[in-house]
Amino acid sequence: MSKQIRIFDTTLRDGEQSPGCSMNLSEKIEVARQLETLGVDIIEAGFAIASPGDAAAIATIANTVKNSTVCSLARCVEKDIDVAYSSVKDAVDPRIHVFLATSPVHMEYKLKMKPEEVLESVAHHVAYTTKLLSNVEFSAEDATRSDWDFLCRVVDVAIKNGATTINIPDTTGYLTPDEYANLIRYIREHVDGTENIILSCHNHNDLGMGVANSLAGIQAGIGQVECTINGIGERAGNASLEEIVMALKTRKDFFDADTRIDTTQIYRSSRMIQTITGVPVAPTKPIVGANAFAHESGIHQHGVLNNKSTYEIMTPESVGIPQNAIVLGKHSGRHAFEARLKDLGYTLSKEKIDKAFAKFKVLADKKKVIKDRDLEALIGVVPVSGPVRYTLKQYVINSGNTISTTAVVKMTKGDEEFERAALSDGPINASYAAINKITGLKIELQDYSLRALTDGQDAQSEAVVKMTFDGSEDEVVTGRGVSVDIVEASIKAYINGINKYLNS
Numbered sequence: 221m222s223k224q225i226r227i228f229d230t231t232l233r234d235g236e237q238s239p240g241c242s243m244n245l246s247e248k249i250e251v252a253r254q255l256e257t258l259g260v261d262i263i264e265a266g267f268a269i270a271s272p273g274d275a276a277a278i279a280t281i282a283n284t285v286k287n288s289t290v291c292s293l294a295r296c297v298e299k300d301i302d303v304a305y306s307s308v309k310d311a312v313d314p315r316i317h318v319f320l321a322t323s324p325v326h327m328e329y330k331l332k333m334k335p336e337e338v339l340e341s342v343a344h345h346v347a348y349t350t351k352l353l354s355n356v357e358f359s360a361e362d363a364t365r366s367d368w369d370f371l372c373r374v375v376d377v378a379i380k381n382g383a384t385t386i387n388i389p390d391t392t393g394y395l396t397p398d399e400y401a402n403l404i405r406y407i408r409e410h411v412d413g414t415e416n417i418i419l420s421c422h423n424h425n426d427l428g429m430g431v432a433n434s435l436a437g438i439q440a441g442i443g444q445v446e447c448t449i450n451g452i453g454e455r456a457g458n459a460s461l462e463e464i465v466m467a468l469k470t471r472k473d474f475f476d477a478d479t480r481i482d483t484t485q486i487y488r489s490s491r492m493i494q495t496i497t498g499v500p501v502a503p504t505k506p507i508v509g510a511n512a513f514a515h516e517s518g519i520h521q522h523g524v525l526n527n528k529s530t531y532e533i534m535t536p537e538s539v540g541i542p543q544n545a546i547v548l549g550k551h552s553g554r555h556a557f558e559a560r561l562k563d564l565g566y567t568l569s570k571e572k573i574d575k576a577f578a579k580f581k582v583l584a585d586k587k588k589v590i591k592d593r594d595l596e597a598l599i600g601v602v603p604v605s606g607p608v609r610y611t612l613k614q615y616v617i618n619s620g621n622t623i624s625t626t627a628v629v630k631m632t633k634g635d636e637e638f639e640r641a642a643l644s645d646g647p648i649n650a651s652y653a654a655i656n657k658i659t660g661l662k663i664e665l666q667d668y669s670l671r672a673l674t675d676g677q678d679a680q681s682e683a684v685v686k687m688t689f690d691g692s693e694d695e696v697v698t699g700r701g702v703s704v705d706i707v708e709a710s711i712k713a714y715i716n717g718i719n720k721y722l723n724s
């Protein structure tokens with residue numbers, strides 16, 4: 221029988237540690253729901269002690285998700301474990317993930333603990349956690365730069381005190397696949413009881429070997445893989461979920477391993493994370509990049525036209541990328557429109573379809589071909605919910621190379637209408653200054669980016685802004701706006717961020 225590999229997704233914890241990838245509560249819940257639909261076994265929903273907001277998000281996810289284990293990270297600190305427990309306790313199968321570093325450099329300079337103190341702390345805190353719940357994971361942080369015999373003693377202590385999953389992280393992405401596999405085999409050979417627990421990997425990508433190390437770990441007896449959507453995470457990121465899962469599926473002949481993942485949900489999950497974080501994946505990113513299934517050169521096109529398997533080792537449909545048999549444009553009808561949205565994984569209410577279809581026709585007058593990303597933009601994949609909602613009504617820009625730019629922006633909020641003018645050195649700055657006058661908020665723009673969503677001169681542009689509010693550097697809000705006009709896209713992104721902030 222094939223090995224069953226548990227997929228532990230840490231997009232909401234380690235992934236969120238990527239600079240610029242913070243998510244607000246409603247975004248986290250949306251991601252958690254999608255991870256459940258994707259079929260991940262364990263959702264690491266956050267690090268509860270990090271902030272009251274993180275703890276609340278984990279608790280809401282624990283109460284929402286029914287088909288995945290929900291987990292919180294905790295240091296070897298009783299308060300961390302107590303807060304983690306309060307956050308996950310209502311989940312169907314709650315887990316606490318405690319960790320402590322075991323490498324000489326971390327013990328000496330970071331923890332300022334002797335190896336014997338580390339052993340005592342692991343014994344105490346794992347035992348403390350098992351009194352609260354039975355599903356306990358222990359991670360030896362920086363395991364791969366630890367002394368192997370000391371690491372084995374730590375693993376032994378964690379197992380003896382009740383840990384049911386033991387994670388061996390390559391925290392700094394340092395090892396090669398052979399070395400990682402040898403370490404896992406060494407632990408299995410030198411620690412009693414590893415056959416009764418799940419061994420896990422969590423491999424960072426500093427040298428680009430996160431996925432390769434995880435796959436090597438699976439060959440050496442790993443039963444759980446920790447990974448993130450699009451490989452987001454600290455520094456160069458984590459091993460990417462989509463690459464590991466599709467490697468196992470495509471090379472079943474080699475790995476002889478299965479996961480519970482519904483691979484047709486992969487593309488949608490990837491798009492959701494890109495949209496919510498505002499961090500796009502490279503076109504060449506395996507599995508989900510824009511070019512992953514594109515064929516540009518004649519010899520390849522000729523081969524694929526004769527038989528797709530000449531250059532495709534998996535189908536786009538298997539990861540949920542629909543094939544564009546029908547081209548959507550201004551002559552398309554509601555059926556084709558709705559069918560394409562369904563293919564993309566979106567089943568909307570009749571009311572939402574009506575609204576989106578009306579917008580689609582307006583866009584189709586401006587743009588010859590409506591692509592999948594245009595559709596996602598039209599339906600606003602991440603709608604802003606909540607009572608406060610500013611909407612752009614009109615803007616007028618007066619600009620030139622020898623004059624200051626003036627922007628007049630008109631916005632509504634409920635039945636109220638506001639109009640302000642501002643002067644600045646460019647159309648976007650001037651519009652933002654006018655919006656600031658309307659909202660009265662003190663907004664710092666931390667980052668601004670603009671990119672073409674689709675190709676051609678009539679492409680829709682996507683503006684992504686990162687903003688902080690009222691002098692607080694703590695919460696960075698990401699706003700996103702799409703339009704065929706770059707100024708309009710920029711204004712919409714700014715207003716989207718403001719609405720998110722006001723509703724958070």
Ligand SMILES: CC(=O)SCCNC(=O)CCNC(=O)[C@H](O)C(C)(C)COP(=O)(O)OP(=O)(O)OC[C@H]1O[C@@H](n2cnc3c(N)ncnc32)[C@H](O)[C@@H]1OP(=O)(O)O
Nearest residue numbers: 237267269270271295296297319320321330331361391454
């Ligand atoms: C490899 C990883 O990804 S680990 C997860 C990393 N993620 C994060 O750090 C994000 C969330 N973190 C936070 O919000 C904060 O760092 C907190 C709330 C956890 C702690 O904040 P603070 O109390 O202000 O401490 P600070 O972050 O400055 O320093 C970390 C402290 O934890 C200690 N520590 C680090 N790891 C552990 C551990 N596994 N167990 C026990 N203590 C630990 C450090 O030695 C240091 O202790 P000290 O304050 O006595 O010197």
Ligand SMILES: CC(C)C(=O)C(=O)O
Nearest residue numbers: 319359361389391422
């Ligand atoms: C907490 C552990 C698993 C971690 O994130 C790491 O070692 O990278």
